[in-house]
Amino acid sequence: MENFFTRYTDSSAVFPSFLIVQHNCLGRWDVFLSLFHSFTMLPDPPLLVAIQDPPSRRSVLPTFPGFMSFPPPPPGRPRVAIYVSRTLNQHLSCSTVFHDSSEMLSVDVFSPEGLFGSPHRSLRVTSVYLLRTNRPPYRSILPERAFSFLSYPHLVLGDFNLHHPLADPCRSLSEREFVISTRYFDAAFDVPYHVLNTPGVYTRFPFDTISRPSVLDLAFANTALFPLVSSWDTPLPSTGSDHLPCVITLKPPAIMLRPPTPHWALLDLRAVGKALESSTTLPCPPQPTPKSLSRWFDISSTRLTSLQTSHAPSKRPCPRSKPWWSPRLSSLRREYHKFARISRLDPSPLNWSNVKSSRRTYAKAIASAKKTHWSDFLSSGTPRSLWTAKRFAFGRPPQRFSDLRGASDPAEIAETLLDQFFPSKPPPPPLLCLTRYEDYTPITSEEVSRALSKSSNTSAPGPDHIPYSVWKSVHRINPPFFLPF
């Protein structure tokens, strides 16, 4: 069961940082209100708020201006809830994912452009509330259900009611606490998920002074999300609950990953045609201003290009990228990792020497495989392999952008090049209104076909990354996408 709201823009441009807040409200209204009012103390308003034990009346969640509430499916009192900021909902598409439990709820955020410039188009945030039970695993949600494998970024956060030395190294644990929590942490590490909590930073301060403070509010990020996590912190003041609100900040990684190149040859044209037919039309504003007309054009063209991009699978690394790889290397790698694992569990000198010898064998095998492959390659040269041979012989060309007229920062270098090649001109007078010329001759599809027929399929595409071949096919199948103007 999913609700869809579709608005498409570049997420990294709209949201330079993405704040997610998690808190246990103890089912109290005053805690809920204090939490939402304290968001003014944050540098940016949070876009998602994951709440455990939210206050509710007859299973209906409280509302707060600027947020939309998502409860788990009825019946029963909601034990978790996710509040999505209306700003987020306006710019990106959000859908709720239910897990047949009132203690677990997910929200998927979807951006066709890729979140934060990363190749991933989706982000899932799961709010969980692990209640104590009498039967194994002694908590209300199975570890395998909480930490499922997802190929896209996934954040699992909530009140886990678990004590584990990784999150709380100073605590002396009972054996039972350790056994229960290890099962969950092992399930998380198998997938793998990473703990975001700073070890030793308490998130729960009990009301009675006899009990110890502890770390019960945990956040886990899977490998796809981990590079995007900027910080985990508890900067907000107490809200009246015995838990502290946790704030997780997601930011674009320092090294931007290139979005995956779509494999245009495998574009599913039939699906594109169907999707265009079933998508909603967007009429052009009747008396547009320059701003509204360009906004209409941007939304329509982005919708069209994102449809095309989403129906083409991404290009995968080619098997020829490591042509020297062999099954023997795979078995050597497996052996090395096996010894390394054994040595981590039992760090004895014998195991360590096994690790060292297997690592040496593996590294030597790689070096000799590369050497043999490249010497064979050079001895059996063909005219087609000439440029690969040249690149191999001369290596990569040196970086020539280290210094350019005193500019060393990439942004400064880009600015210098822009100044040189495109000197700034005085801006033209701003257009305030547009007049519609009734005597204009509309563009016919034959004119577009003629323009497309002269264009090369292999011509390099611009910022939209869509080559002429795709436009030709889309133009040929003729989906009735827009209202005729």
Add this chain to the structure above:
Amino acid sequence: MEVCTPHQPSLLPSLLNPLLAHGFHPPSLKEALGIVLDKPGKPSYNSPSSFRVIVLFGTLSKILERVVASRLSAQAAICSLIHPLQCGSLPRRSTADAALVVQHNVESFHRLGYRVSTLFLDVKGGFDNVESPSLPSLLHQKGVMTLR
């Protein structure tokens, strides 16, 4: 409302026609991707002039430009705005044609007993220095009917 039939492709025209009707080129179509290439054999690469930028515009922008350019060239042919010996940037004219014209002129003058010398001029940045505000009225004076 018209009904779109499979024989009347309407996708790209209906996206581009409102722009043409209002004589407006949206800023998103002016965005381009610049790829910086180094000119080979330069002694130093500390100056921007050792590089060349290849600018790639979006495909939609190029389709619109191509449609308008083909309309303009048709108008230019009707209004005979182009010199009959113009060979550059015209369909079905090549450098070989230009060379043939030069050769013809040189040989015909030789036959008449003249000495011939040829002067080649290269106008740098000609298109960059076109005064765009006065261009539409100039074209209108020359008899170009509908630019939009």
